Amino acid sequence: MESAILNLKNNQACQMSQIPLLEEKFFQARIKEACQGGARLVNLFGLIEENTAIRVLAFLGYDDEDKLLLFSMRLSPDKPFFDSMTPDLLQAHLFEREIAEQFLVQLKGHPWLKPIRKPMTREPGFFRVKGEETHEVAVGPVHVGIIEPGHFRFQCHGEEILNLEIQLGYQHRGIENMMQEVSSERRVWLAESIAGDTVIGHGLAYCGAMESLSDCHVSPRAEALRAVALELERLANHAGDLGALSGDIGFLPAAAYFGRLRGEFLNLLMALTGNRYGRSFCRPGGVLFDMDSKMIDEFRRRLLKAQQEIRELSNLFFTKPSVLGRLENIGIVSSETVKQFGFVGPTARAAGCARDVRMDHAYGMYRFHQIPISLAENGDVYSRAMIRWLESQRSIDFLLELFARMPEGDLLRPPGPLKGRHLALSMVEGWRGEIVHVVVTDSNSKIARYKIKDPSFNNWMALTLAARGMQISDFPLCNKSFNLSYAGHDL
């Protein structure tokens, strides 16, 4: 079977005809076997072929070997069902639900086959715990505060959460379909709107896919500037998250100062891109704006100051007993759970799983200039907060080193036309974790399938699992420690 597997790298394109087509039995056996052997299900999705059959593509990630395997199976129109892999492979759970929802195929033996984005049908409803002393708490979809909509259904025994079920989809905009339909000029704007706080992350994933589909090679200068923007986005969001955690536990001074630091990083991003969230900076082929030496000096000065401030502030935050008392040992996600369910990003690293696209499937500037992976052990709220502080330090160090020797090159090399009947895969480590964009073109070089996977898609399940057995009053804090995107999940 080994020969029937296509080996792909991040930001690489391949012809559709190269993708091995396996029978359902071998397809599933291959996935299960690989995942038992340490691989990870990076993506599993369907697309409709030109002959109207449904093709299911699986991407397996071997993170230690910088290797991605790609293979597929076909569902004929007269047989729109297949056996669920979920009972043996929990990672497949949400991917399969998505396929069932998008292509109306039946999945046999899936334990919890519900829509993930479309309005819920009556059956099977929410999981309920019955009993005299249990009670149900429903939160959302409209929340207090300025956050996105999502529904949380808790089954509680007194203050203890027995089960939590999260129902999303209120932000569903059909963005995958829109990516296929709009003109190529508008597409990049759309890609930047997939999740409003991950503009650079999704923008870069889109650019990566387009460049590999048109054999466009970005100059080192542009790669460096992209890395600057991506790390600034990470810094701003990590500082913001630490501030939000402080706010939730009522620790006011840290909430205020982390909030100010977030503003400082956003201002840097604005100085670079003209927009506080980094819109209209990354374009297929490069970036739109350059940094001159004066600006680099200015950035270095401001970053050094921010570095000093974030260090002092974190020392205050992470040493305060009343803060530690709130953060430690709640919302634990163990490394076994991470591996079982395939969580990514800071959630995985907080549990001690070294998963980081910048290192495992290095792209762009990170091929030359690596950022060490930050790890914590416990997988609790404290660890996730700590990961943010560690990663912020590493990002600042990375930027300061990069500013010392910025490579030269053109800003923008306009990409040529897209290759027809190709598939491109692009992965980026956004601040929330692994972003995956897969683009498939048809024979007219039009985009036939645009598949987006935000890290939130993987990680919402982590919140569900972390909530079990927790005090319900600790839930908002735990939720903040993940800070997942609703829009990124709902697409």
Next chain:
Amino acid sequence: MVARMLVCMVFSPFLLGVIGKTKALFAGRKGPPYLQLYYDIFKLLQKGSVYSRTTTWIFRAAPLVSVTAVLVAAFLIPLGSLRAPIQFWGDVILFAYLFGLARFFMILAALDTGSSFEGMGASREAAFSCLSEIALFLNFAVLAVLSKSFSLSGMIGACSWFSWTTMRPSLVLVDLSCFMILLVENSRIPIDDPATHLELTMIHEGMVLDHSGPDLAFILYAGAIKFFVLGGFLITLLLPFHFYNPAMGTVVFLLGMVFLAAAVGVVESAMARLRLNRVSTFIIGSFVLASFGLMIALARAF
């Protein structure tokens, strides 16, 4: 007596403004104006109330009962040099249970809405107030032993001067314990976070989520009076002087209150909120302090 009630009724919302300003100072912000709560109450009084169809008269009565009960409690307590208009043997029990009455109605009103957030808030409030009530009564017991009186006016204020000169250790313990009870009763950090918007973590705020308009104004106002009365108890205990000029006495007392509000603000800025299942430990702490106070008092008394 009229002047005394006026001081209490007019001045109390100002103290919450002082807490807000202190917290803002620590966070490096300007903060809301000192008079913000007056503006809020005034604004809410002009609005209409919204009532859910599931609620009954209890929901509508609770804010009024609550504000009336705490105002009546204000009559029982000497504020600095201003004597209590009503005083009798055993008024401490009435004093404590007037707050109990207000709380009882607020809990019933919260359950009346049938909302799960309000239910959680109510159950937490009931659980924690059970504990803090014991601690409060233990403090009363210490003061009763020291002053040989069972009336608030005899326990604190100028009458406690003698106790301060002879029984300082046990009074210091009582003061600490009362400060902790003050934080619990007024739902301040580290017990509750009055500024939070997260329903799942709320205690007091959770219980009043469904109240609006004038009802909410009454609840906010009752909260301010409650802080004033309980704080006044603590400050009167700490300032055992009698001023023959009532104006002078009042000014000193009010300065003490402002200082107390600032102290609460400092506590709120300096520490994070406790995890909910540790709150009982905090209240038991105040209980233990009061118990030691009682032991010392009894040992000296006999």
